Amino acid sequence: MPSQLLFECLSEEIPSRMHGLAVTQAKNYIVTNFSKNNIKFKLVEVYITARRIVLFVKDLDTSLVKNNEIKGPNVNAGQDALEGFLKKNKKNKEDLLTRKINGEDFYFIKKNSDSFDIKTFIKSQLEEMFKNFSWPKSMRWGEKKERWIRPIKSILCMLDNEVIPVSFAGITASNITSGHRFLSKDEFLIIRSPADYLEVLEENNVILNQDKRKKCIVDQINKFAQDHSLQLEKNEYLLNELTGLVEWPIVLFGKVNQEKSVELPKEVVLSIINTQQKYLALGDGHKIFYFATVVNVKNNRVIKGYEKILEARLADAQFLISQDKKHDLDYYVNKLDSILFHTSLGSVKEKVKRITAVSKYIAIWIPHASLIKVERTAHLAKADLATSMVREFPELQGIMGGHYAQEDEEIVESIIEHYKPIGPEQECPKTPSAIAVSLADKMDSLVGLVIAGEKASGSYDQFGLRRMSIGIIRIILENNLHIPIKLFIDKSTSLYSRTTSGIIVNKKQLVFEFLLERFKSIVKKENISPDIVNSILCQESINDLSIAKEQIDILSDYLNLPEGRKVHDIYKRVGNIVNKAIKDSKDNDSKSYRKRLLLDHQEIELANYAVSAYKNIKQTMKNHHFKAALDELVGFAPFVDQFMNNVKINCDSNVLRKNRLALLIKIISIFHLVANFSMLKVK
Known part of the structure; x- marks a missing residue:
């Protein structure tokens, strides 16, 4: 009959901000280690309150482990790995077995089946969890050497109705716990079995869930x-x-x-x-x-x-x-030189000068933007950082500036909105001035911090580089702006070249690539295949994120249509011939084809259509008619089919073979004017 495991660690107050991390860590530890040792269970539940962390393992199989072998290193692993494996399990080389897993050989050794005991296993695993538990902050108490988030009061651990004597920090587990600190009926509560635990706690004013x-x-x-x-x-x-x-x-x-x-x-x-x-x-x-x-x-x-x-x-x-309110915002602007933006990048007042210049520059791509209002908004946007209220309540920056500003309504609203969006759920600014200043502010910070050598790696992003990048992209996409992103980066970088003495400012490409990675992450959340995204963004001509997003959406829908599949089939057929021919050829020199060497009417017709298609696609892409460019590629189908079916590419003449291969390479290049179809994985 399946058993139930109950574990509780009762301590002094656990900070609520650490609850989520503790629950995840405890659950992952138990699931991983039980599964690794082939211990079967139905469900692991972890609960946490201000005073206790509780673990339930339901329907635990307490029989001997069915898998009586322990997996070791790959047979090709180093001698140190093998010796360590044998030493850990107290075995000799004569005890080794080999088993094949996914086509590779691994060492195994047999367990001593009569030595495995589930109670001993649970005790050792929970004690190990105690020792290795990682809190953001931990402490020692009394004369104890062990560390925990707060001093531990008691430990409870039961397998069905039997106590497992888990021990940590001088405390050994029992079947006794406590209810609510003030409202409990009894000081100590005796738990007869895991099934009684929740009911007993609720009767004593503890809601565990x-x-x-x-x-x-x-x-x-x-x-x-x-x-x-x-x-x-x-x-x-x-x-x-x-x-x-x-x-x-x-x-x-x-x-x-x-x-x-x-x-x-x-x-x-x-x-x-x-x-x-x-x-x-x-x-x-x-x-x-x-x-x-x-x-x-x-x-x-x-x-x-x-x-x-x-x-x-x-x-x-x-x-x-x-x-x-004894002073206007212009007074506080002059105080910004005493507030440091970054040790390598100067004061906030210098930052205001930069975002004023950048916001005026990009305003020409923002519909209905007034240069006068944009300039005034940028000048006043950071003024409230020098006020007493924002120094006391930093989260009110922008809001207090709007409250203090005696300006045009759009300027007031823009001062408030220019920090948006702060999180993924917050709406983006909508007024022209707010859009311009918000973009300029975020780009200035992003470029400056990258120039200063700050990075975002893994979960570490101290300065919010990812958040700023996502903010820039969301503002551009949600307002359907056509701002040339490379010029935007260039302008922002150019302003730092005069203020960052000794700092190398040639990091524009790094900023651009960082933005593209955030752009990809945003688009992929819409369930668009990564290969479609990459086929558009790999092109050097990418400069307008709104157009790129539109092209990705169109291509994603188009490939689900018969026409889209036909375009991909044509490219694949031509590409396979070209790739094989180049691979087999010792001469990889791909010169342009020569018209005078086109002999068969099928290759002449294909070449003529290629010339026409090249001009049409170049024009349609320039006019941002992406679907029309895709439709133009469909027209290659009959010409390519005729060419493949009637013209022998690998003919006896080396000159003709090279020329025909060059023609197909030209066709591939025409497809690449639209997207890199070699990256697509169409089913």
Whole structure:
């Protein structure tokens, strides 16, 4: 009968921001190591609360391991690998067996089947998991040498109704745990079997399932919001953080002092409530009237204290705004020379000069853009970085600039929007001035940081190079802009060449390739085959991302049509002949074909159509009529078929053979005017 494994580590409070990493790590460890040792199970579930991490392995097969052999290194591996394998398993070379896997030979050794014990295995694996668990921060406590996120209180580990004596940091597992710190009926809870665990915890005010706790919080907030005709201001990150702070969610609601908040922008009030106080906000869409927080114990005095703290924060914000408003934004622009953009790239004031120049340059490709408004927006966009409010609330940069600006409505909106999009879900700026300044700002940062030697590798991207690149591409695509990206990069790079003393600025190609990689990742999310994307983007002429995206979409749809498959078949037929002929020939010199050597009428007709098709395709591609260019390629079909069926390429005459091969190479080059069809994998 399948068994159930329950493991719990009870500790002091685990920071909620580390919950997701811990759950993933624990689950991956168990699944990997159990599977590696051929331990059969139905499901692994990992739960985490503020005080405990819990692991369930359901329907565990506790019989002896059916696979009685241990896989070793490849037979071609080095002697060190083989000796290490034998030493680890305490075997000699005489014990080695060979088995073939996927056509390759590997060493194996037999296990001593009577030595395997599931309880010993579970104990050793969990203790190993404890030792190797990677927390972003960990600590030691008392005289213990072992490290964990917080001091461990107890360990529980049971296989069915039997305790597995897992030991770590001087604590040995038992079948005893604790419920809610304040609300539990009993100080200690005895667990008879894994099946009883969840029920016993809930009876003692612990909701183990993260999603269930989250739903409990949302339900309480929604009921309050409905009763007061309000709505919750969405903040999924904060909601998840609050879910991780408690084991039995109790939601308290407090009032936002309207007298203290009436003159404050909604974004300021939200920033104080969400960021500083870690409360959720409820309002009517214009104003915030209540806040919600999650606690362990209900106490009216607690919420009164929270309200007083919030009032003080709001009063501080009013004071800072009143101080900021003593000067206009031009005053703060002059203060930007004291704020460093990057140690190698100068101050923010220097950056403002660059983005002003670049935004004016690219404005000519942005419909309805006013150079006067673009210049003014670029000049003021970063001014609020020098204000007291933004120094206190960095997340309000741009928003406070728009609040302080006494300018045209489009300029005010553009100052606010020019940081967008910050994340993949945030909408892109729409006003012409905001588009110009946002693009210039992001490109300036991207180019500058690449010049300064900053990189994004793996998960490390300290300066958000990927985020900036994706922002540039999204703005261009979503607004259907036709900005020549290479000229855009050139302009931005040229401004750094005068300000980055000693820094090599010849990194334009690196920036272009980095942008193309982000462009590919965006397009591939639309389920477009990578080979189609690469067949368009590999061309040196790529300079307009909106046109490239349009071509990718058209080619993707076209290849699913009979005409598209015909184009690919023609290319493949010609390509196969050319590739084979070049491979077999010692002379790889591919000169242009000569008309006087075209003897058969089939090759003359093919050559004539090639001349016509070349001119037509060049013109249609220049006019961005991509589908018309593809249709033109379909016209090759009858001429290619006639040529292949009636003209002998590998004829006795070496001169004629080379000339006919050159004609086919010319046809291949005409196809490449449209896309690199050799990269396509059409089924």
